[in-house]
Amino acid sequence: MPKGSDTLWDLAIAEVEKRESPDDDGKRLEVWEKSILFMGNKNGGKTTIILRCLEREEIPKPTLALEYTFGRRARRHNTPKDTAHFWELGGGTSLLELIRIPITSNNIRSFAVVLVLDLSKPNELWTTMEKLLQVTRNHVNKILTKLEKTNPEEATEIKQRMRNNLQRDHPDYELVDPFPIPLVIIGSKYDIFHFTSKSEALLLKARVLINHLAFGYDKSKSVSMDHSKPLFIPAGLDSLSQIGPPPASDSDIGKMCANTPLELWKKVFEKTFPPKSSCDLQDTKDPAQDLQYAEYEVDVMRAQKNQELEQYKRNASKSWKEMDFDSD
Known part of the structure; x- marks a missing residue:
């Protein structure tokens, strides 16, 4: 029991000692932290999924930029709680540069990505998927390139962990370039x-x-590959032969220039569902400009603060350029 005279520092030391001390079985209590980034279509249901995972009975609100919350769970009674950090990227594909904020060299070992695609908007689906995954992959690969210089064994382990989702005798082993972190x-x-x-x-x-990614709970053993029902396919259990060719005539497929099965599927998909332009996908409404929220005194103060911010950014431009967000 903490004493009344214990300082915050004393309590923090006691908590660390408790976590590092052996439990009743003589084993050290392993406490971990995981991080998950949710991204995808605007209004696609990302917030709803997060709230459901955290068992929060709240009404979902639109995500304006990059939002953060967390959850804590104990694996059993009277044990320290594990922590899961939940990041959510709003705006569809309009705020891609924010991806580099939550994914850093400090947490890359325990990071996962959840991409939520709105099936009711097929004209946005492929473009959204492609852009978000491409930017995320590039950023993660830059972090791994840095890690190879400081800790090559760990960088190799992270890459091999993803490759291990496919058995070496898998028919597509040489064709697949795994996403560098759990997806x-x-x-x-x-x-x-x-x-x-x-x-x-x-x-x-x-x-x-999500609970498996966030808190290490057991994986679901469910598998469903029947396209007439909701699909549920764990990594490494499908194959190009099982997926089959895209639904198009042989003559149409023959006219399409594609170097990989994924490119072929993309061309057939986009022929059926012509993608929206980038401008349409990046049209993110700024609530500060919405007339329904107009308040004269607040708006005057905001305009003044905006001017001060622009002046500050001009004066401190050199410092901003030197800030490192693992972007190199």
Whole structure:
């Protein structure tokens, strides 16, 4: 029991000693921290999934930029709690530069990405997926390149961990370039294609999956590859032969110039669902400019602060350029 005279520092030391001391079985208590970045289509259901995983009964609100929350869970009674950091990128593909803030060299070993794609907006789906995954992959690869110079063994271990999702005898072993960190792709709003509500059961599956990434809970053993039902495919269990060719005639496929199966699927998909332009996808409304929120005194003060900010940025431009967000 802490004494009344204990300082905050004393309590912090006691907490660390408690975490590092052996438990009843003589084993040290392993406490971990995991981080997950949720990204995807605007209004695609990312916040709903996070709230459900954290068992919070809140009404989801639109995510304006990059938002953070966390959850804590104990694996059993009277043990220290593990911590999971949840980041959510708003704005679809309009705020790509913010991806580098949550993913750093300090947490790359325990980071995962959840990409939520809105199935009700097929014209945005492929472009959103491609842009978000490309920027994230590039940023992670830059971090791993840096890590190779300081700790090559660890960099190799991180890369090999993802490659291990595919067995060496997998037919696509040489064709696949694994995403450099754990990645889950969730197709949201599937229930609108069925005229009965299945959203609760699907959210439960998503919750089990996220809890595995965040807190190390057991993986779901569910597998579903029937395209007439919600798909649930763990990494490494599908193959190009099982997926099959895209739904197009042989003559149409023959006219398409593609170097990989993924490129071929993209061309057939975009022929069926022409993608929206980049301008349409990046049209993020600034709530500060929304007339329904107008307040004269607040707006005057905001304008003044904006001027001060611009002056500060001009005066401190050199310092801003020197800030390191693991972007090199």
